[in-house]
Amino acid sequence: MAIGLILGTSRTKSNSRILADALLKGTEHQILDINEISLLDFEDSRHESVPVSLDESSQTLMNFLLEHNVIVIATPIYWYGIPGKLKVLLDRLSHVFRQPDFKKQKPREVIILAVGGDQPRIKGLPLILQFQHIFDFVDIPFQHYVLAEGNKPGDVSYDQRALAEVAWLREYMMKRENYEGQI
Amino acid sequence: MAIGLILGTSRTKSNSRILADALLKGTEHQILDINEISLLDFEDSRHESVPVSLDESSQTLMNFLLEHNVIVIATPIYWYGIPGKLKVLLDRLSHVFRQPDFKKQKPREVIILAVGGDQPRIKGLPLILQFQHIFDFVDIPFQHYVLAEGNKPGDVSYDQRALAEVAWLREYMMKRENYEGQI
Amino acid sequence: MAIGLILGTSRTKSNSRILADALLKGTEHQILDINEISLLDFEDSRHESVPVSLDESSQTLMNFLLEHNVIVIATPIYWYGIPGKLKVLLDRLSHVFRQPDFKKQKPREVIILAVGGDQPRIKGLPLILQFQHIFDFVDIPFQHYVLAEGNKPGDVSYDQRALAEVAWLREYMMKRENYEGQI
């Protein structure tokens, strides 16, 4: 299946979920919900003499990346960056990107939807710059993101610009999938 | 006591610890070690109808901030940003900055020491921009940071520029403490 | 009149002009075209003992800012930043923002349209961060920008996402003008 959605929110009725739904409603997609996996902290074992086997969360992350062509990360912006728990998961990329399987079969695009309460289109840019470096490093194309405004649950429904961008992205994804499906 | 060090590393012989030692050796300071506190994930309860009491980690973070004039955060750069577990702690600022005590008695300066393996002086800048927004928001002055290079444990000892910057920062902190101590 | 367009391009059939037309077609607006003013270099006379009178270009820039509620800057991205000649003009803000008239009667919003050939939505972000600091300093609200892709003249017509964002911005500006017109 083509689309995998990583949900970085700890709320059930979250703004980032609303945005993800607007993008993916009616499409076939799978969800990796940060709330449904148990995360011990990432152990930095890059320099251990004995190779460390992938822990459960790293395995979950790797499988999810391998199984989808397009990865959408929908997340609130906490303190101008990636929420802690989502970052604990993404830190596991240190294990994942070393796996031979990952090198052979990466997603061909990643899309970021991020919702923040304090001028997200400006103050969310360090987050986008960080994701640029992350996806450059693991060599997954990243060119589309939406920075949306929302503080209280549901707020994002009033960010008409974000909704227009998501509507455009939805069309873009549909076209791309169909086109490639025909080949 | 004047100086509080927040250690964001999960390694025992870490590069960020080496840098922090170079800055603070022989000074009186206290350490908040991310490894020694147990962190459940941050619950985003900003919009609950009933105010939520501070959990243990939030209380620890708040007390640490209240008790020190200068906060040094020494951390590895994981995936071009704040390590997951440290971010889980810092996300608790959402509880802390709402406390009346915090508003009355903040640290008067924060200093960041960050060690990364991939061109940290360039690719570590989104991290610095993020910290700028964080400390602007909670209104704690932030002007000094060191971006150091290190991958394998001990590497940072070869980053002569970072060590020179830390040596200068050490002098700066000593002068400032003494000067203010005399008043 | 409400809208003033600053054109930062040296081409006649430029991508940034196409984008500006898409935004402003049919509206009443005035244009400050960087090609039609002669620019000597900005002289940094901030610290001269004798106050320096505004040169012609500074006067032109100030009048243009005073006479419009909304300023749109449409510009190519040259070397990941503001084109030299446009920057020579904007450097004159050092004279302009000191004028009492400017403090009393600023534009209430600025919008940036920037077109670049090398991943503008990512590599154009330092330009946006720079504009953020500029407009924070002179205290003019800045929240909307479009980063569009284009290299050869006319290219931008194929950037469907940028065109969708501009279409949204057009609606936003129209609504805002009407609403305020009724008050």
Add this chain to the structure above:
Amino acid sequence: MAIGLILGTSRTKSNSRILADALLKGTEHQILDINEISLLDFEDSRHESVPVSLDESSQTLMNFLLEHNVIVIATPIYWYGIPGKLKVLLDRLSHVFRQPDFKKQKPREVIILAVGGDQPRIKGLPLILQFQHIFDFVDIPFQHYVLAEGNKPGDVSYDQRALAEVAWLREYMMKRENYEGQI
């Protein structure tokens, strides 16, 4: 000769000149002073059908880059970015980087010294990010920069941290030159 200094200031007793002197005093180096070249605006002729010959300023810039191993750019920060006249010169890179000579014989390192009056170590970062993209594009290594504080002429002499960083950079350049000289 090894070192070429590009001076981007329009003042004679400028802070960026003071910083450059601290770095290069007693070394053999040549200076390209932005004040001493006459700059017409850059013409964007990338897409003209007839190739355009290098204008005088582009030729000057190219020769300067070809003749030096290390390029130091010392510049004030104007409006959180590159001063207009310096940018008009640097925009000529569009001509220069297409020349076969340039591809064969580039500087092996560029160093930036930038002086600003408004929290340069934080608000000067978009400038550094821009230079990163510029030098990535033309494939010249860039890893060292100093962001110094200064507003009135001479101010930078009080920025002890910047002076310490420059002193370190001076040692670094000397060692590197000698080491390579011996080979």
